[in-house]
Amino acid sequence: MRVSVLRPLLSLSTRRLLAWSPHVPRPLIRMAATTADSRKMMDILPDFPVGPLTPWRQQASFDWRLMKLSIYDEESLRYIHDIWSFFESEKLFHMSPSTLSFDEQRHLALKRMKAMKTFGCMVPMERILANPKMLSAWCEALFTYDIDSAIKFSLSYSMFANVIRNLGTDKHYKYVEQSENEEIIGCFALTEVAHGSNAKGMKTTATYDVKNKQFVMNSPNFEAAKCWVGNLGQSATHAVVYAKLITSDGKDQGLHPFIIPVRCSKSLRPFPGVIVGDIGEKIGANGLDNGFMMFNSYRVSKDALLNKLGDVDEDGKYVSPIRDPNKRFGASLGALSGGRVQITGMAATNLQKAITIATRYSAVRKQFGPENSSEEFAVIEYQQQQFRLIPYIAASYIYRVFHIWFAEVYASFATDSVIGNMSGDEKAAKGLEIHALSSASKPISSWAARDGIQVCREACGGHGYLQATGIGKIRNENDANCTYEGENSLLVQQTSNWLLSFMSNLEKGNKINTPYNSASYLNDINTILKSKHKISSLQEAVDTKVLLSAYKWLVCYMLKLTYDKTKRLSKEGLDSFSVRNDSQAYHAVTLSTVFVEHAMLEKFYEFTLGVQDRNCREVLMKLASLHGAWSLEKHLANLYMGGYFTGETGQLLRDGIINLCKALKPEAVTLVDTLAPPDFILNSVLGKSDGNVYQNLQSAIFSYPGALARPNWWRDVVKWESNEKSKL
Structure with a gap:
């Protein structure tokens, strides 16, 4: 492509980059992280403080810095570090220990948004073109800290401008420039x-x-x-x-x-x-x-x-x-999917923060112990606490890795859309698949974060209810993710509609083509549905390849089950609206759910196979197995009803989940260390990296404004006689 034909909706520096390298290879090759890379990152990934969590960190079988470098890349990590360091260095970004007034919250979010723009928190398009991982890094850097200012910043300087870039033409670029120059919001x-x-x-x-x-x-x-x-x-x-x-x-x-x-x-x-x-x-x-x-x-x-x-x-x-209204709609859907892609990452971020707090606290908090002994055990030693928390550690990894991949896909789609690198048919096909994936990944990740955050709150006991722990704020802010950019229960139906649209071709034996390969296995639907789940050991029951095969069968089964029901209802004389409406619960919604759960697990498995460090790879494989088994277990009814599971298979799956939780217990603290933000960003007295839970609690309680003062309404508390007034 010649630079001369590019629209001025791109900046000059972007055009220069494209002139030098008009076809940016995607996906970029992920370089193997090495021990030398780990040491090189010491300046931004320092050692954790010595304290109550140190014995747990010493049990880990892997290097947490290598793990972090396997998930991210150095450029992304340094960008995130720079943003967080800026927040910590500026008094404007220091959190208040008490709740601000409604107006104060509004004013503060605006001032922070302006400061973020001045500092340069926006990632230029040319940087995303060169490294699509930067889009996910940008999302994590901003949304881990403060949802209010991050959303304002994103709406003002990202979403607004990107919609104009994707759906506007040359004459609209002035609005992008005015937004970048802070002349308009x-x-x-x-x-x-x-x-x-x-x-x-x-x-x-x-x-x-x-x-x-x-x-x-x-x-x-x-x-x-x-x-x-x-x-x-x-x-x-x-x-x-x-x-x-x-x-x-x-x-x-x-x-x-x-x-x-x-x-x-x-x-x-x-x-x-x-x-x-x-x-x-x-x-x-x-x-x-x-x-x-x-x-x-x-x-x-x-x-x-x-x-x-x-x-x-x-x-x-x-x-x-684009003459076909459906294709035109599909092209626009891809451009508008950025918000749902972003929320998928926001939900992952919220879950990461909550699970970090609960896991660190559970490793320090001691309760009960053997009978006739004064020894107490850390609550993470107990099976129920492991079962509550460790699957959500695994989920945090799966959602984070999936979002990095999905953000790369969306970044490539958006830039190709602006540049004009796609035909109308290609843009429509890619746009529809991105829409289908985001319409399911946003609900699944935000629901999982909703449930996981609540579990973390309860796992921290009464202390978890304290505002200073940070979990309540995370919970309230994540709650909106279940609704905006599409209410979850309705949004997942978009995914099922996309999948059902393939069935007429599949019935005729025609091949379907999904540009991002998320549904290509449906071409083998008849062969897959004839397969049976044959396992002979507990280890095999939670093998990721076995779990992925089970998920493929389940998607095909739910697709055929849902499609057959729609055909039956149609034959009964129901109109198209009633057919779709009466096929949601237990059918279409479940179809969308298992489809994206498979897609997420498959992407994580592919990622894990490419991790070079053996110790990191082995732990990641356990996380993949745990998440796959834990998610699949929720669908036991359909697996048995469809005849794919028989006998003791379900029990083997459940036993495997418990065993994996136990096996991952020694890794738990270091696993959350890998994903955790610095203490200033996490802002939790229970989740600080030093593990000094009780000292941090005392400091927070004693320093809370008015904690040790007599209230100005103290007279309403006590009973006193009028003649005692002079003594008080």
Whole structure:
């Protein structure tokens, strides 16, 4: 590709990079980490403090730095370290021990967002082009610390600009520049009060006025108000708004993106014709100002339409480079999947933090012991505590590795989309697969984080309920991941729809092609469904290759089961909506779940095979086995009902899970050390790397504002007589 044909939506430095290397090889070859690499990283990965956790660290069979270098790369680790060091060095980023007021949280998040932009927390596109792993590193660096400012930063300087890059054309680049120069603050407005996941039901319209070459924006009622829009409540000046494009002939062309000025960038007052405001306090993440917006015959120029995939000509006729509406929709879906890819990583980050806190605490906290003995054991020694926590350590690794891969895939797709490296058909196929994967990975990872964080809170006992432990904040902030960018239970249906669309071809014996290979094994569906699960030992029951084969069978079984039910319901005379609606519970939702669980496990297994250090690889293989067995165990009913499991297979699987938890106990502290952020970022009295739980608790309790002071309402506590007033 010649640089001269690149759109100016790319920066000059990006164009220079592409001129030098127009075809960046993907995926990049992962270099083997060595002991020398480990020592070289001592400046950013120092030894942990000597303390109560030291004996546990000495039990580990692997070098935690080598493990970290196997998962990440040096560039990513140094970038993350630089960001976290900046946060720690600036007083603005130091956490308050007590909850700030609603307004203080809003103001602080904005100031932090601005400081992050000044420091240079945004990863330039050319750096992502050279190393797609940097997208995942950027997500982890920002979202591990503070969700509020990270989301504001991401919305303002990443998502807003990237949607314009992906769906806009040359004339829209000025908005990207204005955003980069902090002249405007952007947001993304899709959801409406009465419609979220059902985008086709949205009511906001943009009617084209041929005479004045303008679009007239309207919200027919409050139900059509754009709602839950991050950044819109108090700070956004511009919004990418999805509205139904109505051409001059009155025809509805479907949802299209428009870039709309909302507030004056100098006074922050809304423009006439725009009603915009804040939706109020939420359960968590109150530093992010979520807002609502309505339009009353608000006129914007023709150029407001982001017109890469659809436009109106000078005569007001609709035109598009992709004739097939479904393919056009697929291409746009890929561009809009970035938020779900990001949330997959955010959920992994939240789980990593919670499991670090609970594991370190469990290794120090001692309770009970043998009868007739004064010795107490660390609670992690007990089977139930191992069973509660160690599978979530494994899950943290699986989700982290999957997100690194998925972020690379999305980064490549997004840059190829901007550059124009794909045909319309290729873009649609890749976009649909990314949409299908993200529509399942986001729910599965955020649900797992939701459950795991709660388990961690309870595993820390009463101390876990203290705000200073940090788990409550993690729990509240992760909760939103289960809803935004698509409510989980509805979102997974997008994945099942994609999988079901293959069945007619498969029944005819035709091959299907999925660009990222996540569903290619479905071509062998008939052979797979004839296979049986034959194992002869407990070790074989949890072998990752055996588990992957079981998952392939389960996906094929659920696909055929769901497809057969839809056909039966259709023959009974139900309309297409009722057919899909009556095939969700126990069918389509389970299909989506097992599909992405297989994809995640397979990616982790492929990654593990490539790890050069033997000790790291062996531990990672145990994590793969544990996660695969632990996840598959939840589907025992379908495995037995379908005839794939027989006899004592399920019991062998459960015994294998318990044995793996026990085998991984000596590795547990070092495994969480590998994924854990520094103490300043983790911000937990129970999860500090020194393991001095009780000293840290005492310090936090004694130093809490007002902890040792008499309250100013003390008179309401005591009973006293009026004649004693002078003595007090």
